[in-house]
Amino acid sequence: QVFSQHCPFLMGPIECLTDVVTPDTDIQVTLSIFEVASAAGIPCEVDPALVTVLRGARTEGSSPEEDYKVSCLLLVFVAVSLPLMAADPSSFYNPELDGYNNNLHCLAKAVVQVSAALFTLHNKNIETHLKEFLLVS
Numbered sequence: 223q224v225f226s227q228h229c230p231f232l233m234g235p236i237e238c239l240t241d242v243v244t245p246d247t248d249i250q251v252t253l254s255i256f257e258v259a260s261a262a263g264i265p266c267e268v269d270p271a272l273v274t275v276l277r278g279a280r281t282e283g284s285s286p287e288e289d290y291k292v293s294c295l296l297l298v299f300v301a302v303s304l305p306l307m308a309a310d311p312s313s314f315y316n317p318e319l320d321g322y323n324n325n326l327h328c329l330a331k332a333v334v335q336v337s338a339a340l341f342t343l344h345n346k347n348i349e350t351h352l353k354e355f356l357l358v359s
Contacts, residue, residue: 225263236262243267249345268348272339286344293340297351300333301359 257270
């Protein structure tokens with residue numbers, strides 16, 4: 223916010239770039255724009271730092287198809303685990319913490335961010351996979 227007030231000539235073009243990004247935009251271009259935007263403090267749909275970390279964490283010898291299947295299975299695992307996490311005794315709201323004792327309130331944001339990074343890495347449609355996640359859960 224301070225940066226926008228003091229340097230609007232710099233923030234304006236960055237914000238315009240983020241508005242131009244569509245799902246059809248090349249993945250490298252999208253990640254470059256999001257990297258600049260996140261460095262400027264603008265929230266992005268996909269965290270470029272997380273994509274870079276996940277790209278570096280690939281196992282050697284595994285094919286891209288295998289990595290994609292593992293990404294899908296991770297979402298299935300989380301979806302199947304939701305009822306167990308909800309039934310956990312520490313899954314209750316604590317007003318002192320303004321959240322849940324086991325940080326369950328962070329799960330939705332984590333699922334969205336990790337799945338966006340994973341499926342951006344595999345160049346797949348994020349929205350479709352999140353809809354499938356909701357169906358499974």
